[in-house]
């Protein structure tokens with residue numbers, strides 16, 4: 001077998017055989033297939049697609065490239081959630097302790113932000129002392145002791161995906177449904193969760209811009225999970241406007257703690273509870289009431305214990321950016337659009353995200369939104385506050401938000417899109 005013949009098969013719109021797939025994933029993981037060969041193959045897959053059999057085999061080969069975790073020693077059923085990525089998407093932070101407070105165990109392997117989308121680990125690292133990197137033993141011990149753990153995937157889990165994802169990121173080959181589905185599901189299946197809820201984002205701020213593409217991605221991932229014995233369900237949720245009123249690391253932790261304290265923005269609370277219900281249902285936990293666990297403080301108790309178990313101080317002051325710039329409403333009226341992609345790009349340019357994997361992020365950088373679509377605004381009132389430690393970034397962020405919102409005449413009828421679409 002050789003890489004060139006595998007590339008030619010897909011370049012010429014052929015089907016990759018099981019043997020070709022097993023060989024190329026294994027040889028790439030071992031360094032025998034070069035990055036430039038794998039990037040040519042990834043581009044051929046992006047352009048010509050893969051059928052269900054090829055996607056299933058590709059996923060199985062990526063799982064087989066590393067170790068599989070086992071949570072069978074836990075006394076509770078396991079449930080995990082994965083979001084395909086968005087702007088202001090801090091849902092994992094309140095969701096993991098909430099579902100644990102309701103009786104399931106939540107092993108939440110999370111990622112870092114890249115480009116305009118935020119990453120759960122970057123957000124949590126704004127809590128002084130908190131550690132994302134845990135050994136498998138530490139992960140199991142936090143999970144067993146508190147009911148929830150949020151941490152980085154260890155090096156041993158789906159190493160083929162680790163290499164391939166980094167390569168796709170710099171070769172314009174991220175947005176391919178077969179590659180996204182196999183990337184996400186190989187990690188989730190290797191992680192060993194019993195059930196999985198997928199939050200597939202749709203809209204300007206998401207990888208999937210249309211409902212049709214999001215449906216295809218969701219059904220591909222549900223099929224992969226089900227075939228591997230993981231109870232998998234998917235919700236399609238709106239990412240045309242940012243979630244909540246903040247985008248940025250420490251800003252989003254603060255908002256998540258408000259939700260755990262029984263407050264917080266309505267859209268964040270609604271999606272957190274909707275996903276919690278799906279996770280508990282998939283895990284077979286009956287008679288739990290996530291809304292009650294948020295209101296009575298039991299989810300907050302799990303949050304505090306989980307943060308402490310990972311070295312963080314839940315009472316510590318969160319970092320605040322050194323400089324702020326307020327954007328005021330240019331007219332009175334009804335806010336009818338606030339674009340998730342533009343807000344995500346602006347937060348990223350302010351320092352909340354990174355351009356390259358190894359770049360540091362600023363804990364305090366990001367954007368506060370003072371109004372959401374449907375709200376009435378007065379001319380001159382604050383609309384957005386930009387936060388950064390490096391004020392020379394304001395100009396780039398202002399460029400990104402310049403066309404990000406529309407204000408219609410006072411009294412205009414406006415119906416916001418639902419948070420959960422399907």
Ligand code: URA
Nearest residue numbers: 084165179180183184
């Ligand atoms: N998240 C992943 O883990 N992989 C992808 O390909 C896209 C989003």
